[in-house]
Amino acid sequence: MIPFLDLKSLNAAHREELIEAATRVIDSGWYIQGECLKRFEEEFTAYTGARHTVGVANGLDALILTIRAWKELGKLKDGDEVIVPANTYIATLLAITENKLTPVLVEPDADTYNLCPKNIERALTDKTRLIMPVHLYGQLADMPAIDAIAKRENLLVLEDSAQAHGAQVAGKSAGNWGDASGFSFYPGKNLGALGDAGAITSSDAELVNMIQALRNYGSHEKYKNLVQGVNSRLDEIQAAMLSVKLKYLQGQIEARRRVAAIYMAGIKNPLIKLPLDSSVDVMNHISHVWHLFVVRSEVREALQRHLTESGVQTLIHYPIPPHQQQAYAKSDFFNKSFPITERIHREVLSLPISPVMTDAEAQRVVEACNSFSVDA
Numbered sequence: 001m002i003p004f005l006d007l008k009s010l011n012a013a014h015r016e017e018l019i020e021a022a023t024r025v026i027d028s029g030w031y032i033q034g035e036c037l038k039r040f041e042e043e044f045t046a047y048t049g050a051r052h053t054v055g056v057a058n059g060l061d062a063l064i065l066t067i068r069a070w071k072e073l074g075k076l077k078d079g080d081e082v083i084v085p086a087n088t089y090i091a092t093l094l095a096i097t098e099n100k101l102t103p104v105l106v107e108p109d110a111d112t113y114n115l116c117p118k119n120i121e122r123a124l125t126d127k128t129r130l131i132m133p134v135h136l137y138g139q140l141a142d143m144p145a146i147d148a149i150a151k152r153e154n155l156l157v158l159e160d161s162a163q164a165h166g167a168q169v170a171g172k173s174a175g176n177w178g179d180a181s182g183f184s185f186y187p188g189k190n191l192g193a194l195g196d197a198g199a200i201t202s203s204d205a206e207l208v209n210m211i212q213a214l215r216n217y218g219s220h221e222k223y224k225n226l227v228q229g230v231n232s233r234l235d236e237i238q239a240a241m242l243s244v245k246l247k248y249l250q251g252q253i254e255a256r257r258r259v260a261a262i263y264m265a266g267i268k269n270p271l272i273k274l275p276l277d278s279s280v281d282v283m284n285h286i287s288h289v290w291h292l293f294v295v296r297s298e299v300r301e302a303l304q305r306h307l308t309e310s311g312v313q314t315l316i317h318y319p320i321p322p323h324q325q326q327a328y329a330k331s332d333f334f335n336k337s338f339p340i341t342e343r344i345h346r347e348v349l350s351l352p353i354s355p356v357m358t359d360a361e362a363q364r365v366v367e368a369c370n371s372f373s374v375d376a
């Protein structure tokens with residue numbers, strides 16, 4: 001079986017270095033808010049190009065705490081509207097509703113799956129305060145256009161960059177657009193810890209200062225609490241793992257691109273729609289980091305069955321859109337009609353992709369895709 005993502009091999013490639021780094025933390029006697037966190041924050045700041053990084057416990061907290069910080073700073077308040085793509089992972093919405101803001105779901109672009117500037121324009125009201133683009137599957141949303149709308153309308157922009165470490169548009173990376181950006185270092189993400197971790201990047205020093213307090217009980221100074229914070233810290237041991245893995249991220253992105261190129265060139269089946277390869281859009285310098293390689297098919301269930309029988313593990317990102325989730329049964333967007341989003345959720349299928357896949361494995365996936373047909 002070609003696994004969807006072989007995390008064990010992925011981390012085994014850096015086993016000695018990871019063990020060495022973990023050992024240093026164990027022997028240091030210092031396990032939270034120490035030198036490893038500081039170092040990783042500096043390294044990730046350099047990687048994204050934003051001015052600051054704040055490590056937190058996970059990607060969801062990164063989004064929640066950024067919005068919460070804006071509330072503490074008086075820039076957002078209960079009931080403010082947030083424009084968000086309807087086809088996102090539920091975490092983006094949870095960050096909005098947890099903060100008592102109102103999500104305004106909009107249809108994504110049908111080809112890139114990302115927030116579409118035209119639909120943002122249509123969703124603007126006098127209550128709109130924030131736009132949350134989600135760089136789904138590893139490709140940046142149209143950030144030049146989104147930032148331009150935000151500037152014109154005086155709105156905040158929070159990127160959900162959980163799937164897009166290293167992705168760029170116009171030479172500028174995820175994490176360095178908008179006002180702030182939330183990252184996840186969940187083990188399966190392109191930059192993954194060996195457990196949960198997340199971070200916020202931003203060039204806004206006031207915002208960063210507030211998030212630094214919020215993640216640590218609302219405190220910069222022990223026993224002095226400025227705001228009612230939470231405990232959402234990035235452990236030293238995970239920061240140390242991330243510093244090791246960050247060194248290899250760019251190489252791993254290249255390895256993902258190699259697999260993607262084999263799929264793009266090799267998969268030729270009218271029943272399978274390939275992702276839009278905007279990485280060839282040299283004019284806009286869009287670079288895809290292929291967190292997921294997502295194809296579409298009107299006969300997805302049959303395709304998935306065929307691939308499983310051919311020894312190829314696939315997953316669906318995601319089977320149920322947020323507006324149809326029981327968690328939001330009482331929201332006004334529950335069961336509203338979003339035809340593009342619903343069609344995406346019916347048709348998408350994620351093929352295996354990872355830096356540890358061999359060309360031969362990728363070729364086998366291509367062959368399995370090409371041998372798929374529907375029985376008459």
Ligand SMILES: *Cc1c(COP(=O)(O)O)cnc(C)c1O
Pocket residue numbers: 058059060061088089091092134160162163183184185186196197198
């Ligand atoms: C993974 C993910 C998150 C949440 O990250 P966690 O670290 O699991 O909390 C948020 N948004 C998107 C789009 C994600 O893929």
